[in-house]
Amino acid sequence: MHPNLCTICESMFTRVKKHKQISISTTIFFADLRGYTNLSQQIEPEKMNELLHCFYDQCSAAVWEREGIINKFIGDSVLAIFNFPLIRKEHVANAVNAALDLQNKCEHLKDQIGLGDEQELGVGIGIHTGNCYLGEVGTSYKDFTAIGPVVNLASRLQGAASAGEILVTENVFSIVKDQFPYAQQKTVTLKGIRDPVKSYVLNAVETAVE
Numbered sequence: 001m002h003p004n005l006c007t008i009c010e011s012m013f014t015r016v017k018k019h020k021q022i023s024i025s026t027t028i029f030f031a032d033l034r035g036y037t038n039l040s041q042q043i044e045p046e047k048m049n050e051l052l053h054c055f056y057d058q059c060s061a062a063v064w065e066r067e068g069i070i071n072k073f074i075g076d077s078v079l080a081i082f083n084f085p086l087i088r089k090e091h092v093a094n095a096v097n098a099a100l101d102l103q104n105k106c107e108h109l110k111d112q113i114g115l116g117d118e119q120e121l122g123v124g125i126g127i128h129t130g131n132c133y134l135g136e137v138g139t140s141y142k143d144f145t146a147i148g149p150v151v152n153l154a155s156r157l158q159g160a161a162s163a164g165e166i167l168v169t170e171n172v173f174s175i176v177k178d179q180f181p182y183a184q185q186k187t188v189t190l191k192g193i194r195d196p197v198k199s200y201v202l203n204a205v206e207t208a209v210e
Helices: 004-017 036-040 045-065 091-106 109-113 149-160 170-179
Strands: 021-034 068-074 077-082 122-137 143-147 166-169 184-188 197-202
Touching: 021 045, 021 091, 021 149, 036 045, 045 068, 045 077, 045 091, 045 109, 068 091, 068 143, 077 091, 077 143, 077 149, 091 122, 091 166, 091 170, 091 197, 122 149, 122 170, 143 149, 149 166, 149 197, 166 170, 170 197
Parallel strands: 122 166
Antiparallel strands: 021 077, 021 122, 068 077, 122 143, 166 197, 184 197
16 A cells, blocks of 8 residues: 555545544554663664664555555554555454564564664554544644544553564454464553453464465
């Protein structure tokens, strides 16, 4: 999927959809660089900038190849949306496979920018699926994004993921479980979420089923 398609969504959404927001079934994907803050105190700003650009490029490639869109770059984090504007029945599997692709791409991120083995770096990913509101937020300053509990849970799950981990909710796992027969169940307590959340750790080493 071409990133310019998202620009069309942002600039023409209300005119095309006749609503500021619509409710749609989506899969929400958050990825975050682990070790970024510590590294920022150890290496020069130019090298940090190079690291961030490499991470953004790897995220963009992984998401677009699986027909998702990059909605936001937030510091050292990325928010991606699957199943809009291209509606795909397999959007959950697409998001999971994009996460696998990203973890594999980022295995050599340190080598790409010349960091040493002693410097810790990795990616944590959280994925949830369900209905959320998608469209314009705000009046004086308009922003195109997804909002709702699905987005919040995916974000919190990403925060609980360790470097190299892909954490998915039970809703996601129920759709891709045949792909991950050895997935580890992990119950996590998340900030802002009242009840403990049952999640699953997906192994990036396992081969994704197309």
